[in-house]
Amino acid sequence: MPTVRADITLTVNGSLRRLTVDTRTSLLDLLREDLGLTGAKKGCDHGQCGACTVLLDGRRANACLALAVANDGADVVTVEGLADGERLSPVQEAFLEKDAYQCGYCTPGQLCSATGVLREAAHGWPSAATGDVAAEPELDDDEIRERMSGNLCRCGAYVNIVAAVREAAR
Amino acid sequence: MRPFAYERAATAEDALRRHAAGDGAVAYLGGGTNLVDLMRLGVAMPARLVDVARLPYDRIEHRADGGLVIGAAVRNSDLAADLGVRADHPLLSQALLSGASGQIRNQATVGGNLLQRTRCPYFQDISKACNKRDPGSGCPAIEGDHENLAILDHSPECVATHPSDMAVALAALDARVRVRQPDGEDVVPLERLYRSPGDDPSRDTTLAPGDLITGVEVPAPLRMPARYRKVRERASFAFALVSVAAALDVSGGSVRDCRIALGGVAPRPWRAHRAEDALRGRPATPGSFRAAAEAELAAADPLPGNAYKVPLAVNLVAAVLTDLAGEAS
Numbered sequence: 001m002p003t004v005r006a007d008i009t010l011t012v013n014g015s016l017r018r019l020t021v022d023t024r025t026s027l028l029d030l031l032r033e034d035l036g037l038t039g040a041k042k043g044c045d046h047g048q049c050g051a052c053t054v055l056l057d058g059r060r061a062n063a064c065l066a067l068a069v070a071n072d073g074a075d076v077v078t079v080e081g082l083a084d085g086e087r088l089s090p091v092q093e094a095f096l097e098k099d100a101y102q103c104g105y106c107t108p109g110q111l112c113s114a115t116g117v118l119r120e121a122a123h124g125w126p127s128a129a130t131g132d133v134a135a136e137p138e139l140d141d142d143e144i145r146e147r148m149s150g151n152l153c154r155c156g157a158y159v160n161i162v163a164a165v166r167e168a169a170r
Numbered sequence: 171m172r173p174f175a176y177e178r179a180a181t182a183e184d185a186l187r188r189h190a191a192g193d194g195a196v197a198y199l200g201g202g203t204n205l206v207d208l209m210r211l212g213v214a215m216p217a218r219l220v221d222v223a224r225l226p227y228d229r230i231e232h233r234a235d236g237g238l239v240i241g242a243a244v245r246n247s248d249l250a251a252d253l254g255v256r257a258d259h260p261l262l263s264q265a266l267l268s269g270a271s272g273q274i275r276n277q278a279t280v281g282g283n284l285l286q287r288t289r290c291p292y293f294q295d296i297s298k299a300c301n302k303r304d305p306g307s308g309c310p311a312i313e314g315d316h317e318n319l320a321i322l323d324h325s326p327e328c329v330a331t332h333p334s335d336m337a338v339a340l341a342a343l344d345a346r347v348r349v350r351q352p353d354g355e356d357v358v359p360l361e362r363l364y365r366s367p368g369d370d371p372s373r374d375t376t377l378a379p380g381d382l383i384t385g386v387e388v389p390a391p392l393r394m395p396a397r398y399r400k401v402r403e404r405a406s407f408a409f410a411l412v413s414v415a416a417a418l419d420v421s422g423g424s425v426r427d428c429r430i431a432l433g434g435v436a437p438r439p440w441r442a443h444r445a446e447d448a449l450r451g452r453p454a455t456p457g458s459f460r461a462a463a464e465a466e467l468a469a470a471d472p473l474p475g476n477a478y479k480v481p482l483a484v485n486l487v488a489a490v491l492t493d494l495a496g497e498a499s
Contacts, residue, residue, distance in 0.1 A: 001172070001173045001174070001175075001217055002173060003173045004173050004174065004175050004176065006176060022173075023173070023174055023175070023176040023219075024171045024173065024174070024209075026206070045210065046207050046210070047203055047207060047271075047273075047274055050271065050273060053273055056276075056277075059247075059276040060272060060273050060276060061273050061276050061277050062203070062271075062273045062274060062277065065201075065202055065203045065206050065207060065274070065277060066202065066206075066277065067176075067199075067202055067206060067219075069176045070176070070199060070202060070219075070221050070223065113272065113273065116272065116273075116276075117272065120247075120251075120272065123251070124251075125247070125250075125251040126250070126251065126256060126263065126267060127267055127272075128264070128267040128268045128406065130267075132260075133250075133256045133260045133263040133264055133267070134256045134257045134260060145405075145406075146405075146406050147272055148272075149271060149272075149405070149406035149407040150270075150271025150272050150273045150274065150407055151271075
């Protein structure tokens with residue numbers, strides 16, 4: 001079968017983009033290769049490391065597992081879109097303040113994931129670390145570790161990542 | 171990845187029509203968290219994807235008796251976070267939250283979760299033989315790496331496990347699956363959705379090609395202490411070595427009712443009927459719990475590398491039931 005292409009529209013970091021994509025293109029490849037947004041990283045390309053995490057219609061998602069064509073019409077925010085102009089987001093500020101990275105490769109995914117974690121916590125979502133799932137969870141360190149477990153860091157900056165997320169949650 | 175046509179179904183009937191027109195090499199696309207990966211690995215090679223994620227099966231209906239009708243396109247995270255599910259069916263929330271990562275749960279659908287494929291390393295590696303992926307090619311797991319694979323209900327052709335946590339809770343809850351077929355809708359008990367591998371491991375379920383899962387029905391709440399507990403190789407974001415979904419109703423020191431289902435041990439969520447039958451009417455003591463678990467696992471036929479799962483499953487069932495008995499009294 002020859003390559004199949006499709007026209008899609010995405011809002012990426014606030015800008016409307018009309019694109020023609022190969023149906024096989026992942027959202028991650030589209031962001032990196034077609035739009036030049038190389039913040040989201042291709043770590044494993046199997047949904048196991050979280051380096052490609054973006055906010056898809058406001059929720060954190062692995063861009064490597066999302067087909068671009070299936071997300072026609074979606075609103076995408078990447079690490080490049082977290083700041084308000086020159087003003088960093090609270091999560092970005094907290095990562096700077098707490099030195100929550102070493103090599104930085106996983107950091108864009110960590111930042112987008114942490115942003116999603118704070119939204120989920122604000123909505124009262126429980127996690128596997130929540131003792132009573134019917135109760136409103138407190139975002140303590142165990143909760144943060146569990147909720148951030150989809151983002152791996154080979155440098156092992158986890159201790160400071162937890163501290164940064166805790167700081168941003170305040 | 172092989173090129174494929176992409177189509178978005180407008181209705182369930184439209185999805186079935188598009189599937190039938192595709193000459194076999196068609197797959198329904200939900201959240202894609204397993205299928206897209208399998209396509210990238212070369213394990214799945216559909217020529218046509220029919221996207222069913224935007225069909226109007228995205229609601230959680232709460233019935234008057236507390237039962238649920240969960241749309242197949244509901245995302246795992248939305249189901250786990252639903253206030254009614256958390257209050258009335260906490261076992262289901264717990265199982266969902268123990269699976270995958272926050273990102274994947276935001277993407278994965280309920281229908282896709284049920285139909286996800288095994289994570290057996292041979293199934294996922296196209297350079298290896300695998301009877302599930304390539305019928306007749308053999309099962310190298312039996313002589314090879316099978317530490318994470320099945321101890322119950324497997325066959326000489328396949329020792330894969332079903333990886334879903336959600337399905338284990340649903341099995342304990344007596345859930346039923348709504349299936350749209352060309353001639354109407356069928357409602358299948360979750361336990362009968364899956365099939366034993368036997369001599370044809372290529373088929374995970376009893377569904378016919380093109381059948382579309384549209385929802386899951388969960389009966390009225392159990393109203394007894396329940397818990398999902400999962401043992402894995404790291405603290406989070408890993409598949410189960412063994413997991414258990416259990417509920418226990420104790421009255422006057424005896425077990426009035428119970429539900430027990432195991433994950434990570436079989437090609438399907440394993441409802442432990444034998445243990446349940448052994449337990450009803452018995453004293454709610456750690457000794458009874460262990461004896462019931464041992465009765466269930468007596469049917470286990472482990473391989474050298476996964477024999478550890480037998481005592482692990484016994485200990486896990488006994489420990490969870492003992493905890494639940496403490497809560498019930």
